[in-house]
Structure formats: structure tokens, C-alpha cells
Amino acid sequence: MTSSTPNANDTGITSAGDSVGGATPAFSPLYQQIKGLILQSLQAGAWKPGEMIPSEMELAARYRVSQGTVRKAIDELAAENLLLRRQGKGTFVATHAERNVQYRFLRLLPDSGDLNEEGPAQRNIISCRSTKGQSEICKLLQVPTGESLIHVRRVLVFAGIPTIVEDIWLPSSSFKGLSAEQMRDYPGATYAMFEVEYGVRMVRAQEKLRAVLPDPAQAELLHIDGHTPLLSVERVAYTYNDVPMELRRGLYRTDTHHYSNTLS
Known part of the structure; x- marks a missing residue:
């Protein structure tokens, strides 16, 4: 070669x-x-x-x-x-299409069984639209305030239970043409789609975790009441040379799943 x-x-x-x-x-x-x-x-x-x-x-x-x-x-x-x-x-x-890499950034595991038994998540795309980035979001993505971003809101359903509601922001310049249908229907992992369709490979991520209560819209999407505690996970994912390419804010139900991380 x-x-x-x-x-x-x-x-x-x-x-x-x-x-x-x-x-x-x-x-x-x-x-x-x-x-x-x-x-x-x-x-x-x-x-x-x-x-x-x-x-x-x-x-x-x-x-x-x-x-x-x-x-x-x-x-x-x-x-x-x-x-x-x-x-x-x-x-x-390395590629996110590899099964051992697919779940590298997914730390939410079912309380009983494992990811293989549970099967892939059903992706319900609530919205996928272009927006002008707010200052806080643009700062995390290291782009100018007001930069054109793609904002995706989706719900991940495991074994019929809405488990995660996510807001995802991506630089529009790197993900031209991204659509709700593509996000919903791609047969593999979302990060694998970013690799194959857009040439963007996420190689590392930083996360912040805290406990929160849902707002009314989030509670409705997750089929829970407003007093159900959720795990809030904010992730910035980077491609090569530490270039941030995705901001993801997820709310995780933990009544049937738990967050797992191995430290070594």
C-alpha cells in the first residue's frame, strides 16, 4: 500500500x-x-x-x-x-464496527444478563435539526459561538423499556447531510456510522456524571414520573489529535440498568 x-x-x-x-x-x-x-x-x-x-x-x-x-x-x-x-x-x-470496540464507550449494563442477551437498542429519533450553537456547547466543541451544529434528540429503548434520552451536538461541517432516518436505520453502532459515512472516528471520550431529576419532557420520553432519579452523563468524544467532534448529554434510567466501569 x-x-x-x-x-x-x-x-x-x-x-x-x-x-x-x-x-x-x-x-x-x-x-x-x-x-x-x-x-x-x-x-x-x-x-x-x-x-x-x-x-x-x-x-x-x-x-x-x-x-x-x-x-x-x-x-x-x-x-x-x-x-x-x-x-x-x-x-x-481499530473500528467501531468491531464488536469488542462497539461497546467501548457504553457503560450502561442490564442488571440481569448482558448486552448480548439484551440485544441492540431501538433508536427512536425525536428530532434531528440544524441549529446555531450556544456558547457553552460551542466551548466544549471548541468552535466559535453561533457555529452551525446538528442537534439530535433520541431515546434508546432496551428490551422494550425507554432507558436513555440523549441530546447530541455535532459540527455541521463534518456531518453534512446527517438525517433522522440515517440515525434511526443504520444497522450498526452510531460511531461506526460516523466512521463509514463521514470519515470521523471517535478515539476517546471524557465523561461527567451526576444524579438529577428529569424535567417534564424527559420524564414523558422515559415513561417515568418527575421524582425518579436519573444518572446524567455528559460526554465529549474526540477524534485523532484531541479534536472534539461530539457533545452528548444523556439521562439514564438505573432501575433496570447500572453504570459499570473497570479501573486499572
């Missing part, structure tokens, strides 16, 4: 004996610089989600560094779920 991936020496990296030379002592370790070059290629779309990247030997020759340096860079990217190693096959760009 050919690509326009820059050579390590084109970016000021020197690799004699795999040590960084030159007069600038602030250089990061060489494998970190190679990691940065691979990230540049991922961001530029040189290798699409699900595609195999060149071998360690090919990348070592391209960047003029040792194979061990490339391996260390790839190890970090794999640990961050950006790349996926497959024994005997090679290294692939």
Missing part, C-alpha cells in the same frame, strides 16, 4: 542508533515521534478503519528507524485502542 506518509527525517527526526540528535534537548523519545507520524497518517485517512497498516518492517524502512522503535509506537497505539493486532495477520486500524 502506498501513501503520502511523511518520512521521519522530513520532520526533524534523526535516528542514528535510534537516538535523537541535534541541538534541541526537548525532543520526545523517538518512538513517540514515530507514533505521532502514524497518528498523522490515521488522521489524514491514509489507512481507513478496519484496514491493515503496513508491516513493522515496512514502516521501519519508511521512517528510517529500527523495527523495535516502530513496534513500541504501535504497542502504545494498540493500548489506546487506535490499532488492533491480529495474531498471524497483521495490525489493523
Whole structure:
């Protein structure tokens, strides 16, 4: 596979004996610089989600560094779920279409059984429209106040029970043509749709959690009364190089589900 991936020496990296030379002592370790070059290629779309990247030997020759340096860079990217190693096959760009990645950002689990038994959520799209971003939302998405955004409100129904009501904001410039029908009917995960249809891959997210009570509209959508406590989850999801691409505010019922996170 050919690509326009820059050579390590084109970016000021020197690799004699795999040590960084030159007069600038602030250089990061060489494998970190190679990691940065691979990230540049991922961001530029040189290798699409699900595609195999060149071998360690090919990348070592391209960047003029040792194979061990490339391996260390790839190890970090794999640990961050950006790349996926497959024994005997090679290294692939991770994708939300992979089942083990699909639920990476979903922390709400059923109290009985598991996600496989429960099956995928039914997505009821309440609205999908263009709007001018308010200052608070634009600040989180790092765009100017008043920027054109797409605002989606939807309800996720698990096993016939409305469980999550979500408000999602996306930059219109990156998701042109997004429609309620597309959000509702796409057969896979929403983040997989963003990858396939818009070339935007969410690679990490930050969340804030608190307990809240629903307003009347939210209570009606979730079929609960206004005194039912809910878990409020605000998530900012980022693509490569920490560019925020989605703000998601969800209210979760916790009478049949619980929020689960593994710390290590």
C-alpha cells in the first residue's frame, strides 16, 4: 500500500542508533515521534478503519528507524485502542464496527444478563435539526459561538423499556447531510456510522456524571414520573489529535440498568 506518509527525517527526526540528535534537548523519545507520524497518517485517512497498516518492517524502512522503535509506537497505539493486532495477520486500524470496540464507550449494563442477551437498542429519533450553537456547547466543541451544529434528540429503548434520552451536538461541517432516518436505520453502532459515512472516528471520550431529576419532557420520553432519579452523563468524544467532534448529554434510567466501569 502506498501513501503520502511523511518520512521521519522530513520532520526533524534523526535516528542514528535510534537516538535523537541535534541541538534541541526537548525532543520526545523517538518512538513517540514515530507514533505521532502514524497518528498523522490515521488522521489524514491514509489507512481507513478496519484496514491493515503496513508491516513493522515496512514502516521501519519508511521512517528510517529500527523495527523495535516502530513496534513500541504501535504497542502504545494498540493500548489506546487506535490499532488492533491480529495474531498471524497483521495490525489493523481499530473500528467501531468491531464488536469488542462497539461497546467501548457504553457503560450502561442490564442488571440481569448482558448486552448480548439484551440485544441492540431501538433508536427512536425525536428530532434531528440544524441549529446555531450556544456558547457553552460551542466551548466544549471548541468552535466559535453561533457555529452551525446538528442537534439530535433520541431515546434508546432496551428490551422494550425507554432507558436513555440523549441530546447530541455535532459540527455541521463534518456531518453534512446527517438525517433522522440515517440515525434511526443504520444497522450498526452510531460511531461506526460516523466512521463509514463521514470519515470521523471517535478515539476517546471524557465523561461527567451526576444524579438529577428529569424535567417534564424527559420524564414523558422515559415513561417515568418527575421524582425518579436519573444518572446524567455528559460526554465529549474526540477524534485523532484531541479534536472534539461530539457533545452528548444523556439521562439514564438505573432501575433496570447500572453504570459499570473497570479501573486499572
